[in-house]
Amino acid sequence: MKYLVVGGGAMGSVIAAYMARAGKDVTLLTRGKHLETIRANGALEVHYAPDDKTDQVPVAVASEEEYDEKPDVVIIATKAYSLESIYPLLDRISTPETVILPLMNALTIGNEIADAMTQPATVAQGVAYVACELVAPGRCKHKEAFFRIVLGARPGGPAIELAPAIRQDLEDMGATAEIAEDMLQAALLKFARVSVGSAGMVYFRASNAEILDDPVKFEFSQTLTREIIAVAEAAGCPFPADFDVLAENLKLARSIDPNYKTSLMYDFLAGKPTEWRTMFLEPYRLGRSLGVPMTNYGKVVEVFDPTATSADA
Incomplete structure (x- = not known):
């Protein structure tokens, strides 16, 4: 081909x-x-x-x-x-x-x-x-x-x-x-790692290790993960029962470079265009349309556009 x-x-x-x-x-x-x-x-x-x-x-x-x-x-x-x-x-x-x-x-x-x-x-x-x-x-x-x-x-x-x-x-x-x-489930499974990881880094302007080592930052990121899990359930494509997303994310975070930052985070810090609309706003809006609160995702979205969540207030 x-x-x-x-x-x-x-x-x-x-x-x-x-x-x-x-x-x-x-x-x-x-x-x-x-x-x-x-x-x-x-x-x-x-x-x-x-x-x-x-x-x-x-x-x-x-x-x-x-x-x-x-x-x-x-x-x-x-x-x-x-x-x-x-x-x-x-x-x-x-x-x-x-x-x-x-x-x-x-x-x-x-x-x-x-x-x-x-x-x-x-x-x-x-x-x-x-x-x-x-x-x-x-x-x-x-x-x-x-x-x-x-x-x-x-x-x-x-x-x-x-x-x-x-x-x-x-x-x-x-x-x-x-x-x-089910590609929506597949995309949400990735977002439970990649979107969540970038969201926590952007919101706190912190590296992987700084989030792991701070209980407040860590719990914020855990809640982001729970929000993606809730979106998958509300959308009718729940994650596999034998896949513990929270545990897997923690295992992955501990295995990579402590100073690791996602490409979105590098772009954000450099003032370059980012994929925030698809990475953060899209799951936020999908979740809200399905009745999921999406509180922490809303906070991340507001870093880029303070008015983007106003319709849901």
């Missing part, structure tokens, strides 16, 4: 490099210095931090203007706030059989994409668990050993016939890949 990875940030670059290294037909859509550097070097540098190993991986790259193929699968690895800018591209390159697989920090982004496109396509939904960083143009780092991708039909969307083949290609590149029957 022919793949297009849209978004030459950290995750998109790592996915494209790993797929290319596994012999898949893949093109990375990127721009600027990143595009120029990969072309000049003839490869993308990937550093796998757990083994302290660096590879130079030849990767096909193109700008949006240059790309004129019809891929079988489009993996969207942009930030959610950049999504609107790529709709003209998606309409231009898609057919009804093209699978659009967004790997973004959002709960129902697949439906948003399907509604916004003018060209029919098979829009799926996906979530990715990976810690990576774009170190410099042409250089990326895979920081932690885990790399897990969950994909499936978007809520209310059609079945994805190519899902098993996509899963196999993702496994061939070294990721753990799964097909989920």
Whole structure:
């Protein structure tokens, strides 16, 4: 199958490099210095931090203007706030059989994409668990050993016939890949970690260790997790009974770098655009629509927009 990875940030670059290294037909859509550097070097540098190993991986790259193929699968690895800018591209390159697989920090982004496109396509939904960083143009780092991708039909969307083949290609590149029957549940499971982690860091402007070591900050984060659990239950997709989210989050927090900060936290501290609308406002609004109080999520949302919760007051 022919793949297009849209978004030459950290995750998109790592996915494209790993797929290319596994012999898949893949093109990375990127721009600027990143595009120029990969072309000049003839490869993308990937550093796998757990083994302290660096590879130079030849990767096909193109700008949006240059790309004129019809891929079988489009993996969207942009930030959610950049999504609107790529709709003209998606309409231009898609057919009804093209699978659009967004790997973004959002709960129902697949439906948003399907509604916004003018060209029919098979829009799926996906979530990715990976810690990576774009170190410099042409250089990326895979920081932690885990790399897990969950994909499936978007809520209310059609079945994805190519899902098993996509899963196999993702496994061939070294990721753990799964097909989920309920992608809202899958997204909320990720949010119980990623959204909660970023929310606590942003609200307190604190690192992982500072939250763990302070009882007030720790309980605030635990309550954020409980709110996501309550949303899943209210939405009719409760988390598996044998999966203790609170315990697993604590185990994960204690296992990673004490100074770890999420990419959203780094962007927030640097004054850059963030995904706060999909990471915090979207679960807040979903919870409130289902009758969940969402008190702590509301406090986090108000860091970005003090008026965003006024309708629920």
